[in-house]
Amino acid sequence: MAAPTFTATPGTRDLLNPTTSRMRELVETFADEATKAGFGQIVPPMFEDLDVFVRLGESTDVVSKELYAFTDAGERRLALRPEFTASVCRAYVQHRPTTPWKAWYAGPAFRQEKAQRGRYRQFDQVGAEVIGSHDPDLDTELIALAWRFYARLGLSQVRLVINTLGDKADRPPFLDALTAHFTAAGDALSAESRATLEKNPLRVLDSKREQDAEIIATAPALADFLSDEAAAAFDRVQAGLRLLDVPFVVEPKLVRGLDYYTRTTFEFVSDALQSAQNAVGGGGRYDGLVADLGGPADPGVGFALGVDRTLLACDDEGVFGASDAELDAFVVDTTGEFAALRLVDTIRRAGLRADRAYDGRSMKAQMKAANRSGASVAVIVGPDEAAADELVVRPLRSDAEQRRVATSDLVPALRGLLD
């Protein structure tokens, strides 16, 4: 391979045509669903004070080893956002909008991980957050919003798993019980999990190692430690999802990797995705995060969906149909004058899509380009037509005959052919 001097840095890539238009469509679909649900868009900065993200949990991988941190010329300690939730909470504390505040977002986030299918160092997310309400119906609505979004994209192999992590006060006794259980297992527990146990016992539950499966299966259940309020809220979320016909499975081992979660957590998993990274979205309630960022003790709930993974899932499920024509007209000009320049401008100003060939190529070459362009109609002008102030319009995707029209009738003629 002719090695280029520069290539996209590891974990990043260039997104080109069909992917970019699918991505735009996906974001527009999400924006539409969020808007219908009363959400306004927020565009936070891509980097923040390092400490904004550190509050996500110092024991989490996302903070401890995946953050892109740097110091700017003003000696400020900054970091590229690894997700949006912290920024949204920071913005909430800064602007104090009336509650419940509902915000949606779309854009890239950054984590320094080794790339693999469905995991990149720069990746795109869409998501929604609500700050300022404890109402479990919001949890339900948010989950339903994401569910409807996947359905609207045409994905049918997405599964919803939910769990509750209880309130902050429920956590310590449970963690103690968990630690005792895993410590008692001794060497039966994998070395990796024993290391995890030191940092965050909760996440041992998330281990995929077969060696740990049985020990995890017999671990204490958080359900037995839940406060009455947290248990009631979880019941209501489940009842709400049933009411809305959103199918789900309760997965007690679903703990997720950010420390800030409380009560409801959920994850969307694609069974179509033939890769280890099969979680296409996830979220939950974070009732202490706003306070951690120096704000009022206001609760929050939200989710983020991975755009790249969702697109992969769409690919693997084959939901992308044949794309529509990208162009209405392709101008073929052999006059050597300004005909093409003027004609594409005329067509574009009429609201239609037009392209042309350049570099004075032969008619045959231009016709081939017209064919490849996917345009519906070729608009041909040579010396004869130019002299008569006429054009040839030739349908490219049907057997209809080409015909000559006056230059001034071009746009109506095109419209007639395109209907």
Place this chain on the structure above:
RNA sequence: GUGGCCGUAGCUCAGGUGGUUAGAGCGUCAGGUUGUGGCCCUGAAGGUCGGGGGUUCGAGUCCCCUCGGUCACCCCA
């Protein structure tokens, strides 16, 4: 970050045990049809075989290093 697999034209890939000017298909460009695309035919351009070192009379082929890709672990979207 750790491990497995891989790295030959723009793309997908051939190139037994090292041996003369490295091939194909697709794509691109040009021509066959000096005013008409899709099919067909002909031709052309395009590669310091990821990079560096080594072994050898000789390396795309063997060894080492390095870079990159990919899959998995970890973790997460």
